[in-house]
Amino acid sequence: MPHLNKKFTIIADDFIRAGEVSIQIQSILKSIGFKPDVIRRASVCAYESEMNVVMHGDDGTFSLDIDEDLIRMEVRDQGDGIADIKLALQEGYSTARPEHIAQGFGAGMGLPNIKKNSDRLEIESKKGQGTCLKIYINVHDSNG
């Protein structure tokens, strides 16, 4: 089965380039021709997870895997990690710093948005040991 893998690096605190990785991912998904809804959901997940790394993650890597049934995104960073994953998944819970809030981020919707727009989300994280998100999106008949 044809399979595409592409890796990206995300630079921490670089708000000028923030969002570039998601835009590239969106463009790849578009050129493959997935349904607009699938592209939108994948783009939202990519963007939110990219922003998480930019704001909290130190530097990180973004790995995109695509085959004809599944889009898989693995986002890894070396940041502080998430102390309480359950809490982090609650809408409105935010650990954003004032400088993030000043830029319009930090509404506490990052992880909840990824959860809402993906078909499966796995979070591996421990305080002080970085975070790894695995996001899965079905290309066919998924409900989001």
Next chain:
Amino acid sequence: MTAMAKSAKNPGNVNYVWIDETRCNGCVLCMKACSTKAIRVKENRLAVIEESMCIDCGECIRTCPRGAIKTAAAEDGNVDLSKAVLIVSPVLYTQFGANADPGKVISALKKKGFLHVYDECHAQELFNIAVEKYIRENRDRPGVSLPLISPVCPVAVRLIANRFPTLLKNIIPLLPPRELSAREARKQLIKLHGLEKKEIKVFSITPCSAKMLSIKSPILVEQSYLDRAMGINSVCNYVVKHLQSGCRTDPTHKTSGVGIGWCMSGGEIAAMEEGNFLAVSGIKETIRYLEKIEMGMLNGIDYVEFRTCAEGCIGGPLTVCDKYQAKHTVQRIVRTVGPERTVKKEMALQLYEKGWFFTKKKNEPCLDEPSQRSFSRAIERQEKVENIHQQLPGKECGICGSPDCRTFAEDVVDGRASLEQCIFYRRVPRKPRPASGGTSGGSRDTGSNEKRQVSKK
């Protein structure tokens, strides 16, 4: 496509943006400037425009140092001017610096023999009121996706239709002011002069290289109410001559500060009552914002005014005056005549209720339901593109004839170019390229390089 090739494909149409081969020397500047990657510099070392990808934005016209890129010459010798109407973009008023008096410009154009000369300002003011009303009515309706998008800039509309078809539904279904003006001018002429609908020709004087395309293959209307577009640059000399010979102000002309403000980026939304509006100008910025909107990254905004020319229509490729000087003139005229509306709101709202502003055409993106097989082919293609891209030097030089390394990789995979066209691929033994621009990885095909080096010995 060259001029001739383009007209062969569009029989009966004039060409829109085309390359004059006698002037083109095959440099890469237009190709680099093209935001839809529609230009290639081919074997014969001349630039060619891929018609299906070109949106007539005019970025290449502005960039070419040799003046080799041109737009449709809209002069038509056979038109009987006594049955023709001119719809003037107020940008024309901004091209003459201190001499700018809109009434005099209108008077000069009337001397050319046109039956009537109108400007778009009146329709722009009415349009503003209609948009306010439309936003109020639809903002909170379920199923409406925000932000709504202005239908005014023809390049932005075509860009959305070509590259962001899911956003077509965000474009508000109102006719842009130039179409409203043209429709009403035609109606008025039939009434006043008893002319047949078909006899009347409606011309637009415009700063915009995409007007011709928007007239001949419109997206937002079934058929345009305009017949022809002429560049501002094609009438400027004529107007200047008349201004210098001291022509008088047209007594019937009423200058509208609102309409003249429209020439600048932000002018359309500036004339609307309070709301969450955003103005974006420049082709690259427009694309960036459309990407954001598509990803749902732009929240809290009800309406976006896009102008793909930097600073708005005063930055149009068919203007003659520098956009910043034109902006200065706009501000000066608005200060003189005042920023108030000249139309009555009640009248506009009555017209709105009658459906006067609305386009009848429904804009649904025609998206084919993709099949499993087409996914698998597309993924395979993308994989090949990534592999080739990894082998390229990432110099983004354009010497191969494609605008950047990634597009070159796509061209190679699609059979439009051969890898040998990359001079670095040919000459330099390849090393793994470090991650740059946020990307890295993908499998590299080093095998073919070794083979090639062996064969050279």
